[in-house]
Amino acid sequence: MIYIIGGKIMTMAGAVWEKGYICIENGKIKELGPMKDNAPFPLPEGDKAQIINALGCVVMPGLIEAHCHMGITEEKKGMEGDDCNETVDPVTPYLRSIDAINPMDAAFDDALRAGITSAMIGPGSANVVGGTFSFVKTCGRSIDKMLVRSPAAMKIAFGENPKVNYSGQGKSPATRMAIAAMLREELFHAQRYFEKKCAGMKREDEDFRYECWIPVFDGRIPMKAHVHRADDIQTAIRIAKEFRLDITLDHCSEGHLIAEQIREAGFPAIVGPDLASRNKIEVQNMAFKTVGILNKEGVKTAITTDHPVSLIQSLPICAGLAIKAGMDQEEALKAITIYPAQICRVADRVGSLEAGKDADIAIFDDLPTRVSAKTMCTMIEGKVVYADESFSLPACGKNV
Template sequence: MLFIKNGKLFTMTENGVIDADILVENGKIKEVGKDLVVPLNADVIDADGCYVMPGFVEAHCHIGLEEDGIGFEGDDVNEMTDPVTPHLRAIDCINPIDRCFDEAVQGGVTCVCTGPGSGNVIGGQFAIIKTHGRRIDDMVVKAPAAMKIAFGENPKRVYHDQKKSPMTRMATAAILREALFKAKKYVNKQEAAKNGIDKEPEFDMKMEALAKVIRKEIPLKAHAHRADDIFTALRIAKEFDVNITLDHCTEGHLIADYLAEEGRYAIAGPSLGHRTKFELKNQSFETPAVLNKAGVKFSITTDSPVIPLQFLPLCAGLAVKAGLDEMEALKAITINPATILGIDDKVGSLEVGKDADILVCKGNPIKDINYKTIATIIDGEVVYRG
């Protein structure tokens, strides 16, 4: 049992910012309120003069798949031998003992969606995990959580070098459509077999993976920087009536009105760093503010290891400097990514019944670069003390 007293709570709910206590029991938030009674057997954290926030949530990264300070031996992000690899699972290559997890925890990041990169048209299955643990099976919140797909320069570059398709944006879209057509047919045959109309289709591991997309059990997670690539992603999602998130959405500020009409979620970033390729020429920290003004639900991403995961609040702070409201910036790294990932019933806000993923810190992480983490709590366990 854990008791956090005298804190200034950023609840990320309609209650806003309140001076209150939190009681944690069995890994969940049991009570939130003023002047709560401290249980006799509780571990007490005095948060007087501190901010208490939900643990930060990262909606798109590759932590654990591309290990810190290691080259080929620790790089398992992209299986660049086949443009269609939906059957690959992030949980089979995440190394939770990589030091990047410790750094993320120290920065207050408690939950992430991590998975394959953007080298392939269809890269494989993302997983949502907590950032503390030694065995990945014990850290999973949801797996699979999404199916990675990629548009734009990356798959073109990979397969141009191999002198095979896709070498154009047309081919990328065509390869994705073909895979989704096959998956839809596969699912239809499965449904027909259940109704006794037809025989069960021969097992196909790739189609089994994509069937979850067709059934809307998981969304497509679309790597798309440029506006035209974003529109292609949306076009294909509508063609097959599947769910999709727009990851990176670098030129989202140029088409924010259209994105608002579409009603899809955006995951904006990474915006800190050099523009390393042509499709990043309009990269800007103004994107979140423009998306927010247009009414697009969005989160902010580091795309770790592009930006180290512990700098997620710094990225939110830079978005504030570029015009984003401070509270909206905090939402963009807490409740918004939780909502986008479909886990807002578990994390992202300080509410009774949710996982006790909590950050206690001195200084506001998105305003004060010198903020200090006093404690990071995951599932009710204090996993870091500053």
């Protein structure tokens, strides 16, 4: 049994205790609550608990990256380590990110050092349909053991990226009209396949090409739409409504220009990477104010680095820059904890400090949104996976 005691606990589920405790057992949060000044802390019988003294620190749920490509686009490895886009066919829904994520990528260690304990990882945006994302923990050597949810979303893309990739090859899509038409055609056939499947399709009639769409059409996972420009955002919403499918609006760079329409559509937005350069026409209006404007409009929002477009360890700093641009501080912290957990449909396990959830916990010497803040300790399922050299981790007993 492990106790974290004395720190300021921000649960991201409503409660904030200036001095509190968390009890961890078998990788889960067993209980948590406030500590009273000058009151003895009750240890279990035998005093055999491990005690982590977080006095003077901020204790939060592990941070969550809602959209990235770490382990698929590996750092410093060029073509050999780049498995992000299958750029020979614009429609590849059957690709699975789990088959390309390399946990040995240095970005996973950077994530742990930043207090990031889980991430949504998947293919890039060169294709109209790119394949499925996976939601994983950020520590491990076997991706199969790191999985929380797979498949977790189906990647689709609008705008410049598919156009640039395929118009250069002399084939469709060369226009936004073609991107939308190709997606509609794919969804049309996938929907017919789903209907036949529900009606009792024979095994010999099953088609690998369309089996991957089943969890999208039965509502288990959303489509994950790469959209920057306002018109692309609205096209994605239009198509999702046509086929009655769930969708997340990823990047959403011009979302602040149509915030009311996005709220009315009812789909969440994963905003960023605003720390990157405006290297394309479609991102000319991106700004750190976007996520705050959408949040105030009533849109559920998460913040993304889109690693490696901007580095994974900058996630809490991006939230800080969103605060500087007008976003409420608590909402910005939720945009890198509980909101991405809800958007990625894993809030039953991660995203907040609540009894019964995974003990994925980050301890900071200050709010992580501040540039000078240091990660003191990162835990995944109750195990310390990173600790700053200045942070004391006693083994057992009462000594704190």
